[in-house]
Amino acid sequence: MQRMFKNSVMQPPPAPTLVAAGQQAAPEAPPTAAERADYTLAGVIGAQLSSHVSLMQQIIQEFNATRKISRSQMQTLYGAIESTAAVSRQAQQIARLGEGRIRQSHERLKLHDIVNLALDERALHLQQAGTEVYRNVKPVEIIVDPGLLSTLVDTALDWAAEFGQRLTVSLTIKNWPEYGVLQIKASQSISESEFEPETVRGDNLQWHLLTQLAKAMGVTLERDMSGGQARLICEFARTVKQMEGLTTVELDTGGDSSYATKPLAGHRILLVTTDAMIRAEVKNSCDLLGLRADTVPNSERAVRYVETDMPHLIIIDERLRDDTFDNLIDDMRRLDPNFGCLEVAEGNNTFEMSSWMSDSITRVSRDVLRDQLTSALTLELAKAL
Numbered sequence: 439m440q441r442m443f444k445n446s447v448m449q450p451p452p453a454p455t456l457v458a459a460g461q462q463a464a465p466e467a468p469p470t471a472a473e474r475a476d477y478t479l480a481g482v483i484g485a486q487l488s489s490h491v492s493l494m495q496q497i498i499q500e501f502n503a504t505r506k507i508s509r510s511q512m513q514t515l516y517g518a519i520e521s522t523a524a525v526s527r528q529a530q531q532i533a534r535l536g537e538g539r540i541r542q543s544h545e546r547l548k549l550h551d552i553v554n555l556a557l558d559e560r561a562l563h564l565q566q567a568g569t570e571v572y573r574n575v576k577p578v579e580i581i582v583d584p585g586l587l588s589t590l591v592d593t594a595l596d597w598a599a600e601f602g603q604r605l606t607v608s609l610t611i612k613n614w615p616e617y618g619v620l621q622i623k624a625s626q627s628i629s630e631s632e633f634e635p636e637t638v639r640g641d642n643l644q645w646h647l648l649t650q651l652a653k654a655m656g657v658t659l660e661r662d663m664s665g666g667q668a669r670l671i672c673e674f675a676r677t678v679k680q681m682e683g684l685t686t687v688e689l690d691t692g693g694d695s696s697y698a699t700k701p702l703a704g705h706r707i708l709l710v711t712t713d714a715m716i717r718a719e720v721k722n723s724c725d726l727l728g729l730r731a732d733t734v735p736n737s738e739r740a741v742r743y744v745e746t747d748m749p750h751l752i753i754i755d756e757r758l759r760d761d762t763f764d765n766l767i768d769d770m771r772r773l774d775p776n777f778g779c780l781e782v783a784e785g786n787n788t789f790e791m792s793s794w795m796s797d798s799i800t801r802v803s804r805d806v807l808r809d810q811l812t813s814a815l816t817l818e819l820a821k822a823l
Contacts, residue, residue, distance in 0.1 A: 535650035542583035578618035579678040597644040601668035618674040625667035711755035719807040737762035751778035778818040
């Protein structure tokens with residue numbers, strides 16, 4: 439027995455840290471902004487789950503006491519389960535969006551059709567809830583990811599519907615810049631009624647999901663909760679407009695550059711070069727547009743890069759262009775005919791823009807990179823988005 443316990447002697451607990459008299463313990467570092475946001479989101483998820491779980495517990499307790507459950511209780515129970523599942527889905531969506539690695543398929547979509555469809559799908563539910571719906575939806579086409587757009591519209595309508603029995607939905611194109619604007623207003627049926635103080639913020643899980651979706655899509659999101667109404671405004675910078683039979687994407691490239699480049703911010707550029715001057719000029723343009731640039735020294739490394747992380751546009755030094763690179767671009771354009779590619783040419787004063795839906799490549803010569811590269815990147819990305 440003694441041999442059995444020989445190696446199992448309990449170690450004494452660590453001595454507590456003593457603070458000398460008159461000496462204060464070092465204060466803990468305050469949480470960062472990101473940590474505070476995480477705590478807030480965790481609290482929102484917990485609060486929304488708590489209400490549904492409490493309702494389910496109440497029904498189960500009544501069933502245990504009576505061994506009976508009514509039809510209305512079953513409907514309430516199913517509703518609580520569906521609401522709990524919705525909270526779970528939204529939390530998972532927020533987590534995926536927050537990681538910032540969602541692959542988006544940018545397509546030309548009719549936003550008005552998606553808004554009308556979402557309203558039609560909710561018509562019966564809103565009618566049963568006593569909600570009046572007014573719509574003024576004009577034709578607007580945008581270029582975004584279809585799945586993210588549907589989720590954005592659905593979440594926006596669901597968020598607004600919680601704040602009143604009168605829902606007004608409008609979709610228009612503002613004058614300048616010509617961006618599509620989706621506006622949703624929710625108000626009480628009686629104009630004199632106001633929101634309760636605890637509901638004014640509207641910082642529920644749907645709002646957190648909306649902000650992450652807008653950030654991922656390059657959509658400007660605003661809200662105003664005053665005067666007895668909640669108003670949500672979604673502004674789509676990647677709006678398609680018709681001009682004399684030609685289709686273009688509205689990208690504001692003048693004035694306030696920080697505002698104009700919001701739709702491009704965060705997109706990834708792959709540069710294939712070993713030239714320090716080209717790297718410097720690409721870096722300057724990417725910094726101005728809010729783009730992220732990665733550099734590889736040859737076509738083989740470009741292929742390996744694309745296999746792990748798909749860029750939004752590739753820039754190739756003409757001196758490094760070979761069959762491997764051409765095959766890579768062919769493969770990329772079979773997946774996405776509008777995939778962007780820009781070649782830094784060796785000639786002088788060269789600036790050739792490729793056309794939409796063509797196999798050509800935009801070419802900019804080294805001597806005009808500083809003057810033309812930013813514009814070329816903006817226009818080339820507009821086709822690829």
